[in-house]
Amino acid sequence: MPYVPVAELKDYIGKELGRSEWLTIDQDRINLFAEATGDFQFIHVDPVKAAQTPFGSTIAHGFLSLSLIPKLMEDILVMPEGLKMVVNYGLDSVRFIQPVKVDSRVRLKVELTEVNEKKPGQWLLKATATLEIEGSDKPAYVAEPLSLCFV
Numbered sequence: 001m002p003y004v005p006v007a008e009l010k011d012y013i014g015k016e017l018g019r020s021e022w023l024t025i026d027q028d029r030i031n032l033f034a035e036a037t038g039d040f041q042f043i044h045v046d047p048v049k050a051a052q053t054p055f056g057s058t059i060a061h062g063f064l065s066l067s068l069i070p071k072l073m074e075d076i077l078v079m080p081e082g083l084k085m086v087v088n089y090g091l092d093s094v095r096f097i098q099p100v101k102v103d104s105r106v107r108l109k110v111e112l113t114e115v116n117e118k119k120p121g122q123w124l125l126k127a128t129a130t131l132e133i134e135g136s137d138k139p140a141y142v143a144e145p146l147s148l149c150f151v
Contacts, residue, residue, distance in 0.1 A: 006080045006123065006151065009115045017112055017127075020072040022105040022134060025060045030102060033064040047102075059099035062141070065106065066094060069129050069145050072108035080123055082151045089124060089146035096141045098133070105134040113144070123149040 034040050042049040043059055050058040070088060100106060114126035125147045131140040
């Protein structure tokens with residue numbers, strides 16, 4: 001993750017910070033997420049039944065694809081120098097645009113959109129995170145994750 005002086009964080013607002021590496025969403029990952037959350041809806045875990053839907057295959061849970069934000073964003077989002085820790089502060093908005101079909105490759109595009117000092121030594125960073133699907137013009141989602149940085 002790139003570190004910059006706190007005074008320079010605002011210089012990155014409105015700039016695309018980069019894209020993550022591609023990640024394949026395979027059935028094992030989908031099944032593990034179903035196990036972890038108890039969401040066994042057939043569209044995610046039953047390839048035979050899911051093949052009969054308009055999607056033609058199983059699809060990743062929306063919250064599975066959303067949960068990838070911290071990992072995919074970690075090497076992209078700028079952070080203040082002297083960072084002691086960063087915590088997930090939530091999301092301002094999320095729009096799921098299309099599902100991620102099994103065996104699709106995805107990557108995250110990140111743009112910094114806001115920087116605010118909440119308290120001395122606490123900086124709230126808001127980004128726009130777009131999960132791109134390889135070979136598709138439409139992303140899986142556009143989300144606005146919030147990261148609270150302690151310096």
